[in-house]
Amino acid sequence: MLGTMIRKQFGPRLPSTRVLDVGCGRGDWLAWLQSLGVSDANLYGVDLLADRIAAAKQAHPTFAFAQGNAEQFDGADASFDLIVCSTLFSSILDEGMAARVARNITRLLAPAGAIVWYDFRYRNPGNPHTLPMTRPHIQALFADFVLDLHSVTLVPPLARRLGPATPVLYPLLAAMPPLRSHLAGLMYRPTG
Numbered sequence: 481m482l483g484t485m486i487r488k489q490f491g492p493r494l495p496s497t498r499v500l501d502v503g504c505g506r507g508d509w510l511a512w513l514q515s516l517g518v519s520d521a522n523l524y525g526v527d528l529l530a531d532r533i534a535a536a537k538q539a540h541p542t543f544a545f546a547q548g549n550a551e552q553f554d555g556a557d558a559s560f561d562l563i564v565c566s567t568l569f570s571s572i573l574d575e576g577m578a579a580r581v582a583r584n585i586t587r588l589l590a591p592a593g594a595i596v597w598y599d600f601r602y603r604n605p606g607n608p609h610t611l612p613m614t615r616p617h618i619q620a621l622f623a624d625f626v627l628d629l630h631s632v633t634l635v636p637p638l639a640r641r642l643g644p645a646t647p648v649l650y651p652l653l654a655a656m657p658p659l660r661s662h663l664a665g666l667m668y669r670p671t672g
Contacts, residue, residue, distance in 0.1 A: 481664070495517050501524070505532050513564075528548070530547050569599055582621040625670075626668055628666050629665040629667070
């Protein structure tokens with residue numbers, strides 16, 4: 481679904497699309513975007529943790545990575561066409577910090593750009609250090625954006641218990657929206 485949405489949004493401009501992954505971890509989202517056709521020279525990642533940046537540089541030596549805080553990440557205004565936010569905001573427990581990160585992402589995003597969103601929509605009972613990112617919460621952080629988000633990913637505790645029946649049961653259970661734990665899609669400023 482996300483690949484189709486990104487191809488539709490950027491079309492033939494995809495190879496020259498400038499991408500920033502905020503909270504990039506090992507850089508796996510950037511590698512996925514490379515597989516869609518984004519040029520290595522246009523793939524950038526930032527993460528707060530030095531060990532994650534070291535792992536990303538080792539895994540993807542042709543991409544650019546920097547250690548930094550997303551609240552203060554330096555970059556020219558409108559310098560990225562696509563910004564990835566994957567399980568980023570659910571990890572920010574301070575509302576003020578979340579608002580500052582959202583403002584900085586908005587500043588860095590080109591006017592015709594988009595944000596790739598993938599984050600929890602339910603509270604994770606096994607991890608008290610996360611917050612659910614509901615549509616109203618996301619819209620409050622990105623008030624001027626259109627949210628083209630869809631529920632995805634079967635609730636992980638349930639998915640892990642399917643065992644050998646996974647090939648049969650996973651698609652059936654994942655077809656039920658209340659059992660999908662994440663919101664995923666694109667967010668962009670309205671045109672016109």
